[in-house]
Amino acid sequence: MALESIRYRRGSLSVLNQLLLPERIRYERVGGAERAWTVINSMEVRGAPAIALVACLSLAVELATGADAGAGTGGDGDAGTGAAGGTGAGGDVGGDANAGAGGDADAGADTSTGAGVGAGTDGDAGTGTSTGVGVDAGTGTGVGAGTGTDGDAGTGPSPGAEVAALEAFVQQRLRFLLTARPTAVNLLREAERLQELIRGWSRSPGITAPELRERIIEHIEGLLAKDRQDNESIxxxxxxxxxxxxxxxxxxxxxxxxxxxxxxxxxxxxxxxxxxxxxxxxxxxxxxxxxxxxxxxxxxxxxxxxxxxxxxxxxxxxxxxxxxxxxxxxxxxxxxxxxxxxxxxxxxxxxxxxxxxxxxxxxxxxxxxxxxxxxxxxxxxxxxxxxxxxxxxxxxxxxxxxxxxxxxxxxxxxxxxxxxxxxxxxxxxxxxxxxxxxxxxxxxxxxxxxx
Missing domain, CATH: 3.40.50.10470 (Translation initiation factor eif-2b; domain 2)
Incomplete structure (x- = not known):
């Protein structure tokens, strides 16, 4: 079976912790943008294409699980100062596996919760001089809860306001994720492309926030298959x-x-x-x-x-x-x-x-x-x-x-x-x-x- 750096299904993302290879094979859950920032910055996941994919998929997870509902979803205050890379993520997907010389793993041999991930980083991940951009907590604009139905004037934001709030939320999360590592351009290119698509979609007559959210998720999910196809062509x-x-x-x-x-x-x-x-x-x-x-x-x-x-x-x-x-x-x-x-x-x-x-x-x-x-x-x-x-x-x-x-x-x-x-x-x-x-x-x- 081929090695996978990324495991994704709608609403769920996990990444292979590459700091532990080749001794152990362990997948870490990534529940949203903050955790994605950490696994990228600490190099639990690395490689320019994989960085872009994990960042974008973490956004898709947030949208699929409703993390954009509620105002002020911030970007992990002062994130640019670096998060220690040894915390794990509340239980590992697939457990711990002891990799053999040929890469075969005894899946489920250990049910470690992921503490102490920082092999090789010793907790200093992300303190490098170029990554300290930082994003203040609470700068995001979420979609307000309790949205009104058609005809309930004044009981909630209008559909247009909901669409605008969703667009602002995505922009804020992408800005935050871009601070994780600055040199690889793939994430920047994908962020720019996604924002351009959202601007076009949001101008579609009658579009609602749920419809826009679905288009964004579908676009991000399509990046996985495209990357694999591009690699085979290369x-x-x-x-x-x-x-x-x-x-x-x-x-x-x-x-x-x-x-x-x-x-x-x-x-x-x-x-x-x-x-x-x-x-x-x-x-x-x-x-x-x-x-x-x-x-x-x-x-x-x-x-x-x-x-x-x-x-x-x-x-x-x-x-x-x-x-x-x-x-x-x-x-x-x-x-x-x-x-x-x-x-x-x-x-x-x-x-x-x-x-x-x-x-x-x-x-x-x-x-x-x-x-x-x-x-x-x-x-x-x-x-x-x-x-x-x-x-x-x-x-x-x-x-x-x-x-x-x-x-x-x-x-x-x-x-x-x-x-x-x-x-x-x-x-x-x-x-x-x-x-x-x-x-x-x-x-x-x-x-x-x-x-």
Whole structure:
């Protein structure tokens, strides 16, 4: 069975707590926007597509369960100062499972309530310098309770007022969720798209608040299937482009960084989606995955995910990547993206730039795999992409063990920017593979043709 980072049905959302992998598989309930903010900020869930999905689905849960009824639904006061990531969520969906080496789990082996989630974060999640935006509690505008019926003049807000209040509630919740992590653009793009749709729907003659609420929920629910479909298209386009560079029938070795698979998306993955396609075609020799310090997304997540799916993988230290490119005859380097600027400069997990430089030196094609929702045409180049800096403790400590002298000065950026001219393979999207400097224009042309 494939790993799932997100489990959703109407009115109910749970996410796989990725801080506990690979030792334990545990799903945490997300009952609304405040809990979604915490799981995103603490990196219980991570990956740009998954962040956008969890945030939007948490809003759908609130709407489905009536959380918008009642005025002043605020955004967890001063949320930008960061919430400790070790609280759990009132009982775990599916219980605790002890993951084996191959990823199989003994479901229900433990019924832990989720206390002490902060493995690797030690309760300091969210205190990074870029996340401290904060939203004052009580700024939201909810839909007033006790709405009047037709003809009961003065007993409650008019249908138009209810629609306006619902629109204001959604806008407030989206603003709050956007403060959780600033670099990944997918959530911003989805928030902008949803607000544009709501503005159009709210102007429909005779629309009521319940009708508008249903349209919003249906739109958000559709994002799950779209993400999976987009990832499969990315996999097909990327595999085709890599294989055209090697002799017919040859197998390839891929080097990847961080985690870009089912755990970072609704399923299948972006860069790992290409890996999965190559494997399914019998054309994958091996994957080399970096450990991806300091959060070890490569060793904890990518290695776990590939072992679970029986895909041949070798784990390497970050500092071994350049040597491995020659020693293991790497055919392509595949990474994901948190934001791609208009000129093709790409923000991704810290360490990506070093891989791109090593790939250029070794004349190995370097690819960025990302859905079009990761592209930000409003940002001209990578120097203008906001960069998140994580707490120093994430670098100096590992699961409570101190790895550095107490009080040492720490610089711990979560991302770096790879200039577009180092992305020599191209940017792989659900619409095709494009030269990085041309990706915005090419995708605009695709949209104009209705593709």
């Amino acid at each position: 996999g097909a386009y990327g595999a085709q482009d890599i294989l055209r560079r090697v002799p017919p029938g040859a197998t390839v070795t891929i080097l990847t960084h961080c985690n870009t698979g089912s755990l970072a998306t609704a399923g299948y993955g972006t860069a790992l989606g290409i890996v999965r396609t190559l494997h399914a075609q019998g054309r994958l020799r091996r994957v080399l995955c970096t450990e991806t310090r300091p959060y070890n997304q490569g060793s904890r997540l990518t290695a776990f995910e590939l072992c679970h799916d029986h895909i041949p993988v070798t784990l390497i230290a970050d500092s071994a990547a350049a040597a491995a490119m020659g020693e293991h005859r790497v055919d392509a380097v595949l990474v994901g993206a948190d934001r791609v600027a208009a000129n093709g400069d790409t923000a991704n997990k810290i360490g990506t730039l070093a891989l791109a430089l090593a790939a250029r030196h070794n004349r190995i094609p370097f690819y960025v795999a990302a859905p079009t929702s990761s592209l930000d045409p409003m940002v001209p180049n990578g120097s203008l992409i906001p960069m998140e800096e994580r707490p120093g403790r994430e670098l100096t400590h590992l699961q409570g063990l101190c790895l550095a002298p107490p009080g040492i000065d720490v610089w711990n950026p979560a991302f770096d920017v790879t200039p577009h001219d180092l992305i020599t393979g191209g940017v792989v999207t659900e619409r095709g593979v494009f030269p990085p400097g041309d990706v915005t224009r090419a995708l605009s042309a695709c949209a104009a043709r209705g593709q």
